Amino acid sequence: xxxxxxxxxxxxxxxxxxxxxxxxxxxxxxxxxxxxxxxxxxxxxxxxxxxxxxxxxxxxxxxxxxxxxxxxxxxxxxxxxxxxxxxxxxxxxxxxxxxxxxxxxxxxxxxxxxxxxxxxxxxxxxxxxxxxxxxxxxxxxxxxxxxxxxxxxxxxxxxxxxxxxxxxxxxxxxxxxxxxxxxxxxxxxxxxxxxxxxxxxxxxxxxxxxxxxxxxxxxxxxxxxxxxxxxxxxxxxxxxxxxxx
Amino acid sequence: xxxxxxxxxxxxxxxxxxxxxxxxxxxxxxxxxxxxxxxxxxxxxxxxxxxxxxxxxxxxxxxxxxxxxxxxxxxxxxxxxxxxxxxxxxxxxxxxxxxxxxxxxxxxxxxxxxxxxxxxxxxxxxxxxxxxxxxxxxxxxxxxxxxxxxxxxxxxxxxxxxxxxxxxxxxxxxxxxxxxxxxxxxxxxxxxxxxxxxxxxxxxxxxxxxxxxxxxxxxxxxxxxxxxxxxxxxxxxxxxxxxxxxxxxxxxxxxxxxxxxxxxxxxxxxxxxxxxxxxxxxxxxxxxxxxxxxxxxxxxxxxxxxxxxxxxxxxxxxxxxxxxxxxxxxxxxxxxxxxxxxxxxxxxxxxxxxxxxxxxxxxxxxxxxxxxxxxxxxxxxxxxxxxxxxxxxxxxxxxxxxxxxxxxxxxxxxxxxxxxxxxxxxxxxxxxxxxxxx
Numbered sequence: 001x002x003x004x005x006x007x008x009x010x011x012x013x014x015x016x017x018x019x020x021x022x023x024x025x026x027x028x029x030x031x032x033x034x035x036x037x038x039x040x041x042x043x044x045x046x047x048x049x050x051x052x053x054x055x056x057x058x059x060x061x062x063x064x065x066x067x068x069x070x071x072x073x074x075x076x077x078x079x080x081x082x083x084x085x086x087x088x089x090x091x092x093x094x095x096x097x098x099x100x101x102x103x104x105x106x107x108x109x110x111x112x113x114x115x116x117x118x119x120x121x122x123x124x125x126x127x128x129x130x131x132x133x134x135x136x137x138x139x140x141x142x143x144x145x146x147x148x149x150x151x152x153x154x155x156x157x158x159x160x161x162x163x164x165x166x167x168x169x170x171x172x173x174x175x176x177x178x179x180x181x182x183x184x185x186x187x188x189x190x191x192x193x194x195x196x197x198x199x200x201x202x203x204x205x206x207x208x209x210x211x212x213x214x215x216x217x218x219x220x221x222x223x224x225x226x227x228x229x230x231x232x233x234x235x236x237x238x239x240x241x242x243x244x245x
Numbered sequence: 246x247x248x249x250x251x252x253x254x255x256x257x258x259x260x261x262x263x264x265x266x267x268x269x270x271x272x273x274x275x276x277x278x279x280x281x282x283x284x285x286x287x288x289x290x291x292x293x294x295x296x297x298x299x300x301x302x303x304x305x306x307x308x309x310x311x312x313x314x315x316x317x318x319x320x321x322x323x324x325x326x327x328x329x330x331x332x333x334x335x336x337x338x339x340x341x342x343x344x345x346x347x348x349x350x351x352x353x354x355x356x357x358x359x360x361x362x363x364x365x366x367x368x369x370x371x372x373x374x375x376x377x378x379x380x381x382x383x384x385x386x387x388x389x390x391x392x393x394x395x396x397x398x399x400x401x402x403x404x405x406x407x408x409x410x411x412x413x414x415x416x417x418x419x420x421x422x423x424x425x426x427x428x429x430x431x432x433x434x435x436x437x438x439x440x441x442x443x444x445x446x447x448x449x450x451x452x453x454x455x456x457x458x459x460x461x462x463x464x465x466x467x468x469x470x471x472x473x474x475x476x477x478x479x480x481x482x483x484x485x486x487x488x489x490x491x492x493x494x495x496x497x498x499x500x501x502x503x504x505x506x507x508x509x510x511x512x513x514x515x516x517x518x519x520x521x522x523x524x525x526x527x528x529x530x531x532x533x534x535x536x537x538x539x540x541x542x543x544x545x546x547x548x549x550x551x552x553x554x555x556x557x558x559x560x561x562x563x564x565x566x567x568x569x570x571x572x573x574x575x576x577x578x579x580x581x582x583x584x585x586x587x588x589x590x591x592x593x594x595x596x597x598x599x600x601x602x603x604x605x606x607x608x609x610x611x612x613x614x615x616x617x618x619x620x621x622x623x624x625x626x627x628x629x630x631x632x633x634x635x636x637x638x639x640x641x642x643x644x645x646x647x648x649x650x651x652x653x654x655x656x657x658x659x660x661x662x663x664x665x666x667x668x669x670x671x672x673x674x675x676x677x678x679x680x681x682x683x
Contacts, residue, residue, distance in 0.1 A: 012266075012307070036267075036269040037267055037269065040267065040268065040269065040310050040312075040324075041310065043310070043311070043312050043313065044310035044311045044312070047311035047312070047313065047314045047323075047335065048311065048335070187264055187266055187307070190262075190264055
C-alpha cells in the first residue's frame with residue numbers, strides 16, 4: 001500500500017489516476033482549491049478501495065503554505081511514497097498575445113507555483129532517500145508554437161526543472177517522472193473539436209499510474225506522442241516558423 | 246466524443262454540449278443562456294429522447310463518482326453519470342448485484358432512472374425505478390430536491406421514467422440484491438411457434454428469475470414465431486472479482502455501408518435458430534455473457550450504416566398479445582424490411598413508481614429495423630395501429646418516429662408530466678410528441 005500525495009486532485013486526468021491508486025488500496029492525500037469537490041473525489045476514492053483519504057485546500061499562488069501542505073500530507077499518511085502534481089490552466093493564446101497579465105497568470109500557475117512545490121517535495125524525498133515525484137507537463141512544452149506558446153513555455157520550464165531535479169536526485173534513490181500528455185478530452189479542452197489524436201483521461205491515467213509504479217523518466221501519454229514530438233523537434237527552425245502549428 | 250448521437254443514430258441532431266462534472270455545481274449554461282438543455286447520459290437510448298436539436302446537451306458522464314457503498318445492507322449511492330458497468334464491478338465481488346439490468350451495462354444511472362429501464366426479471370422485480378429509494382433532482386433555477394416515496398413524492402414519480410425532463414439527477418441510491426455467486430445457471434429452450442413461446446414463458450416465469458426469448462422475425466407460415474427461450478437464475482458458482490468485461494471486438498471503424506439486409510438477416514437467423522440441436526440446453530456462464538451478449542461487440546449499431554436503425558418496442562395486454570405479436574411478425578416478415586434482433590418477454594404486474602414508466606402487465610416485443618426511410622416508417626406506423634387497438638403502448642426510450650397522437654394515446658399521463666418538466670429543459674422527442682394543440 002502506497003502513501004500518495006495528489007495536488008490538483010480535481011483535474012480530470014489526475015482524478016482518473018487517483019482512482020487507480022485507490023483501487024490498489026493506497027492511502028491518498030488530496031490537495032485542491034474546492035472543499036466540496038475534494039470531498040466528492042475523496043468519498044469516491046474511499047468507495048473504490050482507498051485506505052486513508054485526507055484533503056487540504058491550497059491555492060496555486062499561496063506559496064507560503066506549500067511547505068506546510070507537504071508536511072501535513074506526510075504526517076497524515078505517515079510518510080509519502082508518491083507525489084503527483086497535476087494542476088494548471090490553459091490560457092487562450094490569442095487573448096494572451098496582447099494581455100501581459102494573462103501571460104503572467106499562466107506562467108505563475110503553470111510554471112512558478114509548480115516548480116516551487118517541486119522544490120519542497122524534492123527536499124522531503126531527498127531527506128527520506130526514497131520516493132517518486134511525478135509532474136504532469138505537456139507535449140506543448142517540447143517546442144514553442146504560435147498557437148500555444150504561453151502554455152507551452154510554462155510547461156517547458158516544468159519539464160526542464162524536472163529534468164534537472166531528476167539528475168540531482170538520481171543518486172538519492174528518488175525518482176522524478178515527467179509526464180507529457182498530448183491532446184486529452186477533459187473539461188480544460190472542452191471547447192476544442194476532437195480528432196483522432198485525442199485520448200481519454202482514463203487511458204492517460206493508466207499510463208501515468210503504470211509509469212509511476214514501473215519506472216520511466218519522461219513519459220509521453222499516449223505513447224505515440226513520443227514519435228510525433230521527435231519529428232516536431234527535428235524540423236529546422238527556418239522551416240518550422242512557417243508551419244501553421 | 247464531440248459528436249452526440251443516440252444508439253440508433255437516427256435522427257441526427259445539432260446541439261452544443263455542456264459538461265456537468267460536479268454534483269455541487271449549478272447548471273451554468275441554463276442560468277446564463279437563453280436555450281433549452283437536456284441531460285445526456287451515455288447515449289444508449291435508441292431514438293431522440295436523448296437528443297436536443299438546436300439546444301444544449303448537458304453531458305453528465307463527468308459526474309461519475311461513488312458516494313457511499315454499504316456492503317452490509319447492500320445500498321450504493323452514487324452520482325448520476327456512473328455507468329451500470331462500474332457499479333457491477335464495484336458490488337459484485339461483495340456478493341451484490343443490480344436489482345435490474347438492461348441489455349447493456351453501458352448506461353448511466355441517471356439514464357436508467359429517467360427511462361425507468363427494465364430487464365429480464367421484470368416479472369419478479371419490476372422496473373429499475375422500483376429499487377431507487379431516493380435521489381437528488383437539480384433544476385435549472387439551481388433548486389435541489391431530495392426525492393423519495395415519502396418526501397417530494399410527486400417529483401419522485403415524475404422523474405422516474407420522466408425522460409430527463411424534470412431536471413438533472415445528480416445522485417441516486419440503489420437497493421442492491423444479494424447473489425450467491427457471479428455465475429448464471431440457465432437453460433436455452435427451442436420453441437417452434439408463438440403459442441409454444443407463451444406456454445414456455447408462463448412456465449418459466451414461475452421457476453426462473455430471468456427470462457427472455459429471441460424470435461426469428463423472418464420465419465413465416467408454420468415456422469412463424471420460432472425462436473430460442475433463455476432462462477436463468479443466479480447460481481452459487483463463481484466468486485471474487487468479476488472478470489473485466491472488455492469489448493472483444495469493436496465495429497467503430499466500420500465502413501458506412503449497411504450490412505443488415507434481408508439476406509444477411511436470413512442467414513444469421515437460420516444459423517442462430519439451428520444453433521442448438523437439442524430441445525433444451527443447460528448453460529452456466531458469467532453474468533456478462535448472459536445479460537450483455539451484445540456488449541462483446543463494441544459499436545454494433547454501426548452495422549446498420551449511416552441511415553441508422555429503428556427499434557420498435559411495444560407492450561400489449563396479455564389477452565391481445567398473441568394476436569398483436571403474430572400480426573406484427575407476419576407483417577414484418579412479408580414486408581421488404583429486414584427485421585433483425587427480435588426479442589419477446591412477458592412483463593409482470595409489479596407497478597413502477599414512475600408516472601410515465603413504460604412497462605405494463607403483458608407481452609413486450611422489440612424488433613430492430615435498418616432505417617430505409619419512408620417504407621420503414623410506413624411499416625412501423627401500421628404496427629402502431631395494431632398496438633393502439635389492443636390498448637398497448639410504445640417505449641419512448643426506443644422511439645424515433647411515433648406521432649404525437651399515438652404517444653398521447655399511449656401515455657395519457659403526459660400532460661401531468663409536463664407540469665413537472667423544467668421550463669429550461671426539453672428534448673427532440675418531447676417537442677415531437679407534444680406538438681399538437683390540445
